[in-house]
Structures are given as structure tokens and as C-alpha cells.
Amino acid sequence: xxxxxxxxxxxxxxxxxxxxxxxxxxxxxxxxxxxxxxxxxxxxxxxxxxxxxxxxxxxxxxxxxxxxxxxxxxxxxxxxxxxxxxxxxxxxxxxxxxxxxxxxxxxxxxxxxxxxxxxxxxxxxxxxxxxxxxxxxxxxxxxxxxxxxxxxxxxxxxxxxxxxxxxxxxxxxxxxxxxxxxxxxxxxxxxxxxxxxxxxxxxxxxxxxxxxxxxxxxxxxxxxxxxxxxxxxxxxxxxxxxxxxxxxxxx
Numbered sequence: 001x002x003x004x005x006x007x008x009x010x011x012x013x014x015x016x017x018x019x020x021x022x023x024x025x026x027x028x029x030x031x032x033x034x035x036x037x038x039x040x041x042x043x044x045x046x047x048x049x050x051x052x053x054x055x056x057x058x059x060x061x062x063x064x065x066x067x068x069x070x071x072x073x074x075x076x077x078x079x080x081x082x083x084x085x086x087x088x089x090x091x092x093x094x095x096x097x098x099x100x101x102x103x104x105x106x107x108x109x110x111x112x113x114x115x116x117x118x119x120x121x122x123x124x125x126x127x128x129x130x131x132x133x134x135x136x137x138x139x140x141x142x143x144x145x146x147x148x149x150x151x152x153x154x155x156x157x158x159x160x161x162x163x164x165x166x167x168x169x170x171x172x173x174x175x176x177x178x179x180x181x182x183x184x185x186x187x188x189x190x191x192x193x194x195x196x197x198x199x200x201x202x203x204x205x206x207x208x209x210x211x212x213x214x215x216x217x218x219x220x221x222x223x224x225x226x227x228x229x230x231x232x233x234x235x236x237x238x239x240x241x242x243x244x245x246x247x248x249x250x251x
Contacts, residue, residue, distance in 0.1 A: 038078060046071050066110075073107070076138035089132050089226040094250055097127040097168045101161045103137050104170075108144055108159070116155050122162040128250040129168055131227045136247075139223035140170060142216035143243045147174035150241070163249065167229075170245040179235040187233050188221045220245075 049071065053064045101121050108117055148155050156175040163169065179187060221231045229247040 038074075042071065042074060042078070069110075073138065073141070076134045089135050089223065091132050092130060092227075093132075094128050094130050095133055096125045097123055097129045097161075097163075097247075097249070098125045100129065100133055100136055100168075101170075103133065104140050105159070107137060107141060108157070111141075111144065112155070112157060116157060118156070118158040120158075120160045120162075122160070123168070127163055127168065129227075129247050130250055131247070135223050136227065139220040140172070140245065142220040143172045143245075146216050146243075147172065147176060147241065150174065150176035166249050166251065168247040168249060170247075171242060172245075173240060173242045175240045178237045178239045179233070179241060180237045184233060184235060188217045188231065 046068075049064065049068055053061065053068075056064065098121075101123065105119055105121070108119075144157065147157060151174055154175070158171075158173045160171040160173075161169070162171075217231070217233070224231045224245055224247070227247055229245060232244045232246070233241060234244065235241040
């Protein structure tokens with residue numbers, strides 16, 4: 001069986017850029033269009049991987065599974081990008097908060113080396129939240145990616161998961177250069193990204209602001225808001241960043 005992609009991704013992106021000249025594309029519209037264009041070759045890649053898994057020896061299945069997990073993560077990221085555009089998360093359900101902790105920790109452990117990750121879970125399986133677990137894990141991983149970009153190769157991450165005031169609290173603290181107070185209010189805006197390198201501009205801002213980058217925190221904030229939660233970014237220059245996600249518990 002030979003599976004071929006039905007869409008040339010490059011041609012699809014060019015169509016997005018050309019678009020309908022009578023309706024100028026906004027960044028959100030472009031993001032939605034791009035997400036839809038990526039989905040087609042992504043689906044084909046998943047089918048090809050499934051076909052391949054039936055043909056390779058057992059000793060390679062673990063590697064196949066890792067690739068499959070990365071494809072699922074891309075799909076989750078696309079879902080969150082579309083939620084960021086539309087402001088709505090689908091497939092919400094009640095589930096134990098510990099499942100969110102466990103899945104987030106598993107993916108972090110896969111992404112980061114053991115000595116780069118410190119984890120403290122202070123909840124049990126009696127705590128319930130309402131939401132889309134995959135969407136939340138993908139949103140939380142944006143915090144990890146953001147920290148990795150800011151810290152470079154020396155990333156140290158501390159995650160604390162707890163319950164306070166009828167909320168699930170997920171704290172992600174990194175050892176990066178931090179964010180000056182003057183820039184904190186901007187970090188959750190679209191197309192603004194943390195960076196270890198200053199943007200050369202008249203304002204000499206310590207975070208970069210340029211087209212095509214810096215959607216991670218904006219998408220995370222949108223997903224958390226759709227769960228009736230809150231994303232708070234706290235930092236002092238030179239002291240790292242503490243990203244706190246607060247999600248309401250089911251009473």
C-alpha cells in the first residue's frame with residue numbers, strides 16, 4: 001500500500017500568503033490557515049508511520065512509538081493554535097488532576113535530561129478538574145519550550161503541582177536570565193518571545209518582538225483562559241521566571 005500526500009505543503013502556504021487580496025490576512029487568520037494546511041501532510045505521515053510499524057522488526061517499535069508521540073504532540077499544538085484563534089476548546093470532560101500531572105511529567109522527562117528536571121507533586125487522585133487534558137499538556141509544554149529558549153543549554157526546571165484555594169496550581173520555575181519588570185506585561189502578547197539576546201531597537205527591550213515568533217505563551221494563556229483558569233508570569237531580572245497556571249477544581 002502506497003500512501004501519497006494529496007497536498008503540497010509549500011503550495012498550500014503560498015496560497016495562504018497570496019490569499020484574497022480584498023481581505024488582508026490578520027496574524028490569527030494566517031495562523032488558522034497554516035494550521036489547517038499542516039494537518040493534511042500530518043495525517044498522511046501518521047498513516048505512513050502506521051504502515052511502517054507493521055513492517056519493521058520488534059526492536060525498532062520503541063523508536064516508532066517515539067515518532068508517533070511527536071506526531072501526536074504536533075496535532076495537539078495545532079488544536080491549541082486553532083483554539084487560540086477561535087477561543088474554544090472542544091472535548092472537555094472531568095478527570096483526575098493527577099492525570100494531568102503524570103502526563104505533563106512524562107513528556108517533560110522525555111524532553112529534558114534527568115538532571116535538568118526537579119518535580120514535586122503534592123496532589124492525589126481525589127482531586128478533579130474539568131477540561132481537555134491533551135490541550136492542557138500541550139499548553140504547559142509551551143512553558144517548558146519557552147524556558148529552554150531563554151536558558152539555552154543550561155536549563156534547570158523545577159515544577160511544583162499543588163492544590164490551593166480550590167485550584168490546581170502548576171508552577172514552572174526556570175533558572176534563566178529572567179524578565180525585567182517593564183517587559184512582564186508584554187510576554188503573553190502574540191508574536192512576543194523571550195530570548196537570551198536583546199532585540200536591537202530604540203527601546204532596547206530584553207524580550208524579542210518580531211513577526212512569526214512568540215506565540216507559545218499567548219496560546220498557553222488562551223488555552224488556560226478557556227478552562228476558566230489563569231496564567232501568571234512572575235520574574236525579576238537575573239532570577240529566572242516562575243510561570244504559574246491556576247485551574248479551578250470541580251467542587
